[in-house]
Amino acid sequence: MSAKEFSLQSLIGTPAGNPAFVFDGAPISCAEFSGKVDQAAAWLVAQGIGKGDVVAVWLVNRIEWVALLFAAARCGAVVAAVNTRYRSAEVAHLLRVSGARLMVVEAAFRSIDFAAILADVAKDEVPALQKLAVVGADALSAQWPCVRFDAFDRPYPPAPPAQDDVDLPVLLYTTSGTTKGPKLVAHSQRTLATHAASVATALKLSPQRHSLLAMLPFCGTFGMTSLLAFIAAGATIHGLDAFEAAPALKILGEHGITHTFGSDEMFRRILALTDAPRPFPHLEVCGFAAFQPGWRELAAEAEARGMPLYGLYGSSEVQALFSIGRSSDAFADRIEGGGWPMSPDAKVRVRDVESGELAVNGFSGEIEISAPSRFLGYFNNPDATREAITADGFFRTGDIGRLRGDGAFVYETRAGDAMRLGGFLVAPGEIEDELKSCTGVADAQVVAVDLKGQARCVAFVIPAGEPPRQEALVARLRERLAGYKVPARIYVVDAFPVTDSANGVKIQRARLRTMAMERIASE
Structure with missing residues (x-):
């Protein structure tokens, strides 16, 4: 295959009559999107951005975000994705670690005061940043020179021919973070485009039959991967600038959406807004990440109401939608995290965290992954990259799970959340589910603590009505x-x-552990 076949540009097709995107009710065709990519590439070159330069993108979901990523790929530049939830310390950390020369930023969005956040970033904290490009205004900060992002408003001299090195970094995601700040996960055009094509193939996406409601932020791998997969399939993408349940419900109902992806809480909020017994007759796949207690109950309710939830697995390092449940799975298996890898070339194994040996089917241990979707490494952090990759090229996920034995796997918990109790590795969810089945318990969370030199678990419960008695729950x-x-x-x-x-x-969960120790100490 030629390098062009692994480029982001190769994902853009020309399906007849299908808009590539619909933002705020306005359709954008494939040809129009390609034109916007050309314009954004010309604009980047006019700002002095070239091969290897980093551009931070601090935008909500909008066509400018997508066009800038594809344009950066054309120019050989790198996009650092900035979470719109970030505040000054987090923005400063990302700009400093990435070495971004330019940041494209919103003028304003709902309650987010971008100017105030930037005012708390000291200029000497981010020495590489040279200027800001503002979407929707001429200026935002007195600390840096500002230009208006006007790539779509006036012509710039065409950009040079596209760079053909598809293995250089093109997109940086932030990890969930540590006390030292998040690392930056680097992906290339090859890793992004190859995985997008694998997802489109595995989900059997058709431009005639399928459409996506993109309600996850493009700054994260969950939102970006689903977006790129539907671009690869040539299927229409209806985008929300930021998630709200009411507009999501409206688009799902009015446009015959077949696929959408989100957290359990997002789907819970959508369902809560309608009393219709089966409000989404066209939905085929709703891939969900379980972040909240009660997700199994949610999945059962959603199933009964025609919203089929599918468990999945992913991370910034191997990309979201790495794997997903199948319709042929039993319901209980289909909604579990994990599932079947999207790429036929992906390999998943599990390593016993005690012995260091590879684990047999059904035995819990750390999940390790080798796949075409695997990241290049942590940007400008070779030591962290070496620690994360095994000698034979598998990514150490830091997640606990088990192989099912049929080609699928089950994600159980983060390694830091798994509890070693009585000599056994225990997922908190097992105990939490039992607590939630008890009378008087609405939700539960369980963490492990050191109690007199022995690992024991401590539970926190939210009552349903009259608070339950500890003695009754323990019994x-x-x-x-x-x-x-x-x-x-x-x-x-x-x-x-x-x-x-x-x-x-x-x-x-770390805060819960601290709360547990404080309460035990006070006793």
């Missing part, structure tokens, strides 16, 4: 679970500590 769990899985303490709380991420609201 119930002792009937249902092995003794080492029964929590040493069960605390009633009004809510769990959470963090907003690009893809949904996630429980702060």
Whole structure:
């Protein structure tokens, strides 16, 4: 195959009569999108951006975002995706680590004050940043020179011919982060385009039959991967600038959407807005990530109402939609995280975290992945890259799961969340599900702590009405679970500590562990 076949440009087809995108009700054809990519590439060159230069993109979902990524690929430049939820310290960290020379930024969006956030970024924190390009205004900050992003408004001299090195970095995602700030995950045109084509093929996407509601942010791999897969398929993409349940419900109902992807909470909010027994007759696949308690109950309700949820797996390093459940799976298997790899060339194995040996089918351990979708490495961080990749090229995911034995696998929990209790590796969800089945418990979270030199689990529960008694819950769990899985303490709380991420609201399990130790110490 030629390099061109692995480029982002190769994903753009010309399906007759099909708009490539619909944003805010306005259709954009494939030819129009290709024109916008040309215009954005010419604009980037006019701003002095060339091969290897990094452009930070701090935008909500809009056609400018997509055009800038494809244009950067044309120019050999790199896009650093900035989460619109980020605030000053996070923006400064990304700009500093990426070395971005230019940042394209929103003038304003709903309650986000981009100017105020930038005002808290010291210029000497981000020495590489030379100027801002503002979408929707002429200026945003007094600290850096500003230009208006006017690529679509006036002509610029055409960009040089496209770069043909498809193995250079083209897109940087941020990881979920550590106390030192997130690493930047680098992908090339080859890894992005190859995986997009694999997803389109595995899902059997047809430009005539299928369409996507893109309600996840393009700054994350979950939103970007689904977007690129439908571009590769030539199927229409209806985009939301940012997720809101009401417009999502409207588009799903009015445009015969067949596919959409999101968090469990997003689907829960959509379903809550309609009383219709089966409001989405055209939906075929709703891929979901389970971030909240109660996701199994949600999946059952959604199934009964014609919203078929499919568990999946992915990460910034191997891209989202790495794998997904199949319609031929039993329902309980189909909704589990994990599933069947999209690429026929992907390999998944599981390593025993105690012995370091490869695990047999059904045994839990760390998931390791080799696939064409695997990242190039952590941008400008070779030490972290070496630690993450095995000698034979598998990515150490840091996730715990097991092989099913039929070609699929099950994701169970993050390695940091898995609990070693009584000598066994235990996923918190197993205990949480039992707690949620108890009378008086609405939601539950379980974490492991060191209690007098022994690993024990502690539970936090949100009551449903009258708070349940700890003694009654412990007695119930002792009937249902092995003794080492029964929590040493069960605390009633009004809510769990959470963090907003690009893809949904996630429980702060580290904060729960701290809360558990503080409460035990106070006793």
